[in-house]
Amino acid sequence: MRRKIIAGNWKMNKNLSESINLISGIKNGLPQNVSAEVIVCPPFTSLETVHSLIEEVPVHLGAQNMYFENSGAFTGEISADMLKSVGCEFVILGHSERRHIFGETDEIVNKKIKQAVSNGLKPIFCVGETLEERENGKEFDVIENQITSGLAEISGDDFNKIVIAYEPVWAIGTGKTASPGQAQEIHKFIRELISKLYSQIQAENVRILYGGSVKPNNAADLLSQPDIDGALVGGACLQAESFLQIIEAAG
Numbered sequence: 091m092r093r094k095i096i097a098g099n100w101k102m103n104k105n106l107s108e109s110i111n112l113i114s115g116i117k118n119g120l121p122q123n124v125s126a127e128v129i130v131c132p133p134f135t136s137l138e139t140v141h142s143l144i145e146e147v148p149v150h151l152g153a154q155n156m157y158f159e160n161s162g163a164f165t166g167e168i169s170a171d172m173l174k175s176v177g178c179e180f181v182i183l184g185h186s187e188r189r190h191i192f193g194e195t196d197e198i199v200n201k202k203i204k205q206a207v208s209n210g211l212k213p214i215f216c217v218g219e220t221l222e223e224r225e226n227g228k229e230f231d232v233i234e235n236q237i238t239s240g241l242a243e244i245s246g247d248d249f250n251k252i253v254i255a256y257e258p259v260w261a262i263g264t265g266k267t268a269s270p271g272q273a274q275e276i277h278k279f280i281r282e283l284i285s286k287l288y289s290q291i292q293a294e295n296v297r298i299l300y301g302g303s304v305k306p307n308n309a310a311d312l313l314s315q316p317d318i319d320g321a322l323v324g325g326a327c328l329q330a331e332s333f334l335q336i337i338e339a340a341g
């Protein structure tokens with residue numbers, strides 16, 4: 091049985107006081123025996139404070155990005171060690187906004203994944219096709235390429251630390267969700283690919299999240315698909331109430 095993950099990607103939202111408000115709301119409304127693994131990914135400037143506020147609750151901390159070098163003259167970048175030092179367990183890597191707005195290639199994403207796992211961080215490794223790619227029937231090729239390149243030279247042991255997130259670019263922040271069937275088809279494909287790249291057992295164990303306009307009113311349908319093991323939530327995680335409703339939809 092794969093435990094479901096509900097992860098909130100706050101993106102470039104919430105200053106420090108707004109972050110305190112949001113995490114307090116999540117904390118206060120968290121069901122007692124929450125069954126999902128809950129992860130929040132605030133901006134860098136709020137990580138330490140949010141960490142101090144979740145110490146006694148079953149909420150885990152993630153960052154939204156990091157650089158692949160250990161330290162040095164990389165103005166504006168953040169290292170894996172820095173993230174660990176403020177309590178991060180997870181880091182989102184290869185998000186489509188990083189790929190498309192900031193020009194991250196598969197090769198960069200691969201270097202970041204290697205750096206994260208070798209420093210004890212668990213990557214939430216994002217993949218997804220654009221609308222044009224889907225319209226040209228290329229979604230499976232694109233996903234296969236992103237997964238194979240992103241995981242190049244990642245050992246089986248290190249792979250066990252990775253969570254995969256399928257986020258069709260055309261569904262992110264657009265209000266257009268992939269139908270549960272469309273999402274399930276890709277998740278199943280990813281799981282089969284993992285069994286070829288690693289092993290059947292690792293394919294059965296890896297958690298594959300869906301992301302792209304997940305809301306309280308569509309979460310349960312998506313999460314009931316056999317190969318959807320959770321959600322990476324953007325817009326709907328910026329308010330405690332809607333994030334909590336999605337956590338509840340996970341069971």
Ligand code: PGA
Nearest residue numbers: 262263302303323324325
């Ligand atoms: P969205 O974002 O829920 O606002 O579509 C999801 C994501 O980008 O992780």
